[in-house]
């Protein structure tokens with residue numbers, strides 16, 4: 175039997191606000207346990223939540239960038255459950271009336287564009303973190319994360335392969351990072367994904383029974399977990415069994431999913447409107463302001479880079495990987511470097527050096543005009559490509575301008591025609607046999623003459639110019 179997989183993804187993205195969603199506590203990561211807490215996020219009796227406007231602003235941006243309709247009125251709900259990391263015994267979320275509905279995102283898979291529907295986006299607070307001490311009969315709880323703002327983005331079950339799921343996640347992550355509302359770090363948990371997956375016989379409209387997969391902490395993990403789960407479900411159906419609706423945990427070390435618990439239904443949580451928070455009203459003017467302030471998004475930027483700078487898809491993709499990187503590249507070109515040369519230098523030398531030094535692009539010791547200066551020295555023939563590598567390494571180390579490094583190291587390429595001509599005439603005089611042979615058609619001797627000039631100038635002659643002069647003087 176041929177089967178088709180049906181995949182939907184739920185992404186939890188942590189919003190990059192400085193304070194929590196309903197109190198003024200810091201959201202910064204890595205503080206000692208229970209130091210970023212107050213009576214509100216600890217759920218003390220009598221306290222009231224106060225909504226952080228930035229959370230709404232960021233979610234509106236996400237909704238607009240994913241083609242959602244931003245709702246004028248949305249409602250806060252309590253999702254009730256008991257767990258030690260949730261001090262109020264309920265999580266404030268949005269349920270029936272979320273802030274964003276009915277969007278979509280275009281993804282590219284094997285050169286083809288597919289449109290994936292986005293059901294909804296809502297805001298909610300994060301829970302705390304349980305810390306288990308192996309070997310000790312105790313568990314600890316850290317409430318620093320309690321109340322950190324999250325956005326949940328629920329897709330339609332529009333994906334058919336694990337590869338499409340991976341492409342959707344990357345596309346969504348890139349959009350959120352471009353919007354500067356989430357750092358997109360999956361390993362650290364600021365961009366988390368749960369996947370719903372079922373399979374059905376090819377051509378059947380009715381959906382199969384789905385499993386929810388959790389605990390994937392990389393894009394690769396999501397793809398692997400889905401591949402495993404599709405195989406597992408197919409084996410069950412092929413044997414005439416039926417798939418159980420349940421939540422399953424991905425174990426990256428074993429490469430398998432394990433049943434955790436029966437999947438809860440919404441009614442298990444007894445969602446109730448939160449009486450402490452008024453319905454949220456977002457007027458059209460607010461949405462329009464947010465729309466005007468949207469940055470150019472990754473797909474549009476890649477397309478523009480292709481057209482404006484003549485870059486191929488791969489190069490445009492690398493350079494548009496982040497806004498700071500794309501901005502850096504554009505600044506190099508604006509400072510006078512050719513667009514192809516700038517792309518090559520940024521993608522290979524600069525990114526390689528930054529990676530080795532563990533630096534972000536904004537902290538690069540070589541600024542865009544510095545790199546443009548170096549490229550212009552190569553273009554003018556003042557230094558060779560080989561010398562440029564040496565100059566660049568020194569610029570990275572010292573932060574000095576290309577011209578200064580060239581002067582200090584005496585690296586300047588000899589591009590003075592008169593000087594090179596004099597050197598060449600001496601070489602010709604000393605090597606009459608080679609001159610005759612060259613004139614007689616033995617063009618391979620070009621390498622010999624260039625080598626002699628390099629020797630005489632300690633490698634600083636402009637090889638292109640030497641070539642030209644040899645041909646000119648010996649009538650080649």
Ligand SMILES: [Zn+2]
Pocket residue numbers: 194197198199210211212213214215216321
């Ligand atoms: Zn607090």
